[in-house]
Amino acid sequence: MATIRLIVNEKNYTVDADPQMPLLWAIRDFIGLTGTKYGCGVAQCGACTVHLDGKAIRSCSVSTSAVENKRITTIEGLSSDGSHPLQLAWQEEDVPQCGYCQTGQIMNAAALLAEHPSPTDDEITKSMNGNLCRCGTYQRIHRAIKKSILIKAQTLR
Numbered sequence: 001m002a003t004i005r006l007i008v009n010e011k012n013y014t015v016d017a018d019p020q021m022p023l024l025w026a027i028r029d030f031i032g033l034t035g036t037k038y039g040c041g042v043a044q045c046g047a048c049t050v051h052l053d054g055k056a057i058r059s060c061s062v063s064t065s066a067v068e069n070k071r072i073t074t075i076e077g078l079s080s081d082g083s084h085p086l087q088l089a090w091q092e093e094d095v096p097q098c099g100y101c102q103t104g105q106i107m108n109a110a111a112l113l114a115e116h117p118s119p120t121d122d123e124i125t126k127s128m129n130g131n132l133c134r135c136g137t138y139q140r141i142h143r144a145i146k147k148s149i150l151i152k153a154q155t156l157r
Contacts, residue, residue, distance in 0.1 A: 004068050008033065009077030019065035024048045026064045027074060035075035035103045039132075046131030049104035050074050056111035075103040078110060085155065086110055089148035097135035105131050109145050118149060 006013045008031055015030040027036050027050070036059055039047030043061035050059045051073040078084045086106050096102045105128070112119060112127040119127070124145050133141065 002065065004064050006031070006064070006067065006072060007069065008072045009074060010071075015064065017064055020063045022060050023050070023062045023064050023067055023072070024059040027059060027072070033074050033076050037100055037103060039101070039104070044130075044132075045101070046104040046108060047101050049107040049131065051107060051111055054111065054114060056108045073107075075107055078106065084110070085148040085151040086113070086144065088151050089144040093140045093144040093147060095137050095140040095144050097137055101131060101133045105133065105141055109141070109148070113145070113148065119145075 001016050002019045004015050004017060004019065004026070006015060006026060008027065013031050015026050017026055017030060024036060024038060027033050028038075036050055037047040038060065039045035041060050043058035046058065048059040049056050051057070051071075052062070052067055053071050054073075079087060082088075086109055090096065090102065090106060095105075108128060108131050112124065116123055121142070124142055128138075128141060128145075
């Protein structure tokens with residue numbers, strides 16, 4: 001066991017955990033933020049996607065000690081009230097069916113838009129390619145990403 005300092009959604013946390021424990025479990029079990037989901041455990045599905053210093057990562061495959069003192073953002077940190085343009089677009093496009101993968105999808109899309117504010121259709125497809133959706137809502141996800149760009153532009157007026 002080790003004492004590890006984590007910065008999650010702009011708040012400081014100290015956890016006593018095995019340094020090799022996946023970040024996913026520190027977020028869920030020690031910090032109590034359950035929006036980040038466990039999917040496959042081998043970084044293949046994207047359900048556990050969070051941001052590490054602004055970049056999308058799979059939290060199931062990164063050790064807690066490897067992210068000490070780095071900025072971690074979960075779905076709960078994207079906005080406190082669900083008003084992030086992606087969250088609004090997800091609702092308008094009625095994206096979720098079962099909803100399980102959606103937090104990972106949104107977090108991956110947010111990282112894409114932070115890096116490419118106006119991505120092409122091909123860039124969206126390529127970036128979202130590693131996030132799996134058992135319900136097959138890929139077309140709605142794609143539309144929601146495009147719509148979020150418009151929503152953001154409207155809020156800036």
